[in-house]
Amino acid sequence: MANGTPPAPGLTFPPETFAKLTPRPFLQAHLQHKDSIRPNGRRPEEVRKPTVNTGSLSYSNGSAVVRVGDTAVVCGVRAEILLASDIPHPPNGDADAEHLLEDLGLLVPNVELSTGCSPTHLPGNPPGILAQALSYRILSLLHVSDLVNLQDLQIEYTVPQTDDDLPDAGPKTVVKAYWTLYIDILCIAMDGNPFDAAWTAVIAALRDTSLPRAWWDPDREIILCSPLEAEASRLRLRNLPMASTFAVYSTSSPLKQRAHAESWVLADPDGFEEDVCHESVTVVLSHHMDGKKSGILRVEKHGGGIVDNVALLRCVQATRNRAGEWCAVLGIT
Template sequence: MASSATTGNPMPPSLSMPPSQFARLQPHAYLRAHLSPPSSDQPSVRANGRATSQFRVTSVNTGSLTHANGSAVVRIGDTTAVCGVRAELLHTSDISSWGVSQAPSKQNPTNTNEAKDSKSEDEDDQGQIQDLNLLVPNLSLSTGCAPGLTPGAPPSALAQSLSHQILSLLHTTNLVRADDLRIWYQPPNFDSEEFHNPGEGMEVDTEQSGGPEREIKAFWVLYIDIMILSMAGNAFDAAWASVLAALRDTKLPNAWWDDDNETILCSDDFAEAHRLTLRGLPIASSFCCFEGDAAAGWRANVIPDAEEQKKKKGSQQKWILADPDGYEEGLTQERACVVVDKENGKTIIVKMEKHGGWNVDSDDLRKLVDVSSQRWDDLKQALEQC
């Protein structure tokens, strides 16, 4: 029998396909084939080459925007977020309910011997920041950062959801102190002996002599603008890390109340600017749960006892993937986010949420806390080096 080379007939095409084409045609089977090791001794490896609990390389740069009080650029893999913090003044005279809602005792407690504890201070800060909207985050997705984002389109539901998540986390963590945003004024005590005998130069305590209490004249409002330049999965972690880095880089100018002109004046000297004293360093770590059964979602709705059968068989495979990329996010529905902080070497759970499924149980969440604690150490080092 003559071969195709001698007869001139072309060779039949190969039935194999490159991995990239297989990933597009059968994405679920492609990812499952990578996560399923040939033997139980080998660990699961994702399609991008990472382990299930491995995060992408993170880089942080601060001070990138010259016309902002603080800025940062955070890149997690191919996901890039830039954040700029802009401070504006809010006079108390422009707050309609200021004179009614703010009693003098709240501005300057009469009993100075008893200092406020940290809990009451946090509650006071949280209430004042939320009531006056002193923190205003806004996230936007730049055109071309991901497929489907066309020019001129209205804000997507994802952008609005991420903005709400960042605002909620800012309020939950009490990250920014309200006292850093207050501009105080101490009225002079004209009844003191200092004004009646100016030549003697006596030092008089205004509190002991019954002088007027100091009052808040204005607040700094922080507009936190985040833009996702490129989105390749896990946009929330990148956005929140950029907010953290930008707030750590924020400097507010020295401001005071000018009684003669009845306005707020700010110093142009950059050396007099002060940084924000943030509470802790809450770092968010996001995860997704990949199910080995591609039909688990609709089977639970069609078959009434599918969930019970699934638990009895115990054959359902699941992989919890840390820092999912865009390819993995498109194949998963259940998500989890763990926000942790550390104090004196002890891990503190700030916030924990899960949605989209029921595969991730309490044992899995305990493991995610350990992974998030390690992630905290790595990201803290990146933030301190910038």
């Protein structure tokens, strides 16, 4: 300059500031780059590596801690006895076993997010819509997936034969009680994709669940449980559904025709991507343990209209590829 004053330095901001000021252009600029690298450093199809630890809670029948990136979930399973005599309309012998779990309410999941797990979930707040939606989705998936064997939850009693019984009649077995499993899911840190982490924690905790040996005492007419850990039995899971969630980002707008818009399917979205994207897809694949053919169990889609059949097929294939990783961390062969 004429007076010798040096020019003012350029105004620059760190990437975190641009992400807060203009989140959509910030994400779009990363995706439109030739390498198409997301702000978190992952490619669109790349997922965060999960870790699973079981048996962390000493006073529960089963527990698991699952961490996916900066999302961490703790799940504890608590078993309580439901007497058949306390059921208003007990099922008869011809009842469909597949519907008894749902009709009797033997699986009770509950998701808690109001623990300061993120800036939007402060301690002391009542349960929000997200927590209730996650609880319902997990409950519905527990029922449709044929996950828990009803026989593992039944406490039976074989009635002794008497002189009045027919000689050819075999021993009669009646169900005196059921185990009810309360599945508490606590999100201690949330950075996107809570459903995949919560569902994996449920699967891991149920695989870790042991039920005490219980029997009916006809003299005192009560259920007794053995305190010996060696006599407890592991819960048998017949199906291990694997879930993968995808967020969809699109440049479409009311001023831009859909045919001219660009879109990206982002696997395992983090919290920033979930806030920016308005469409998501969750694919659940069954993984039967009894040799039955595995396949698509459920496809959930929320918001938007960008995902077509081609994109759904890519999501299904990506879920198949990730299923092997989930099986590895869960110790499933």
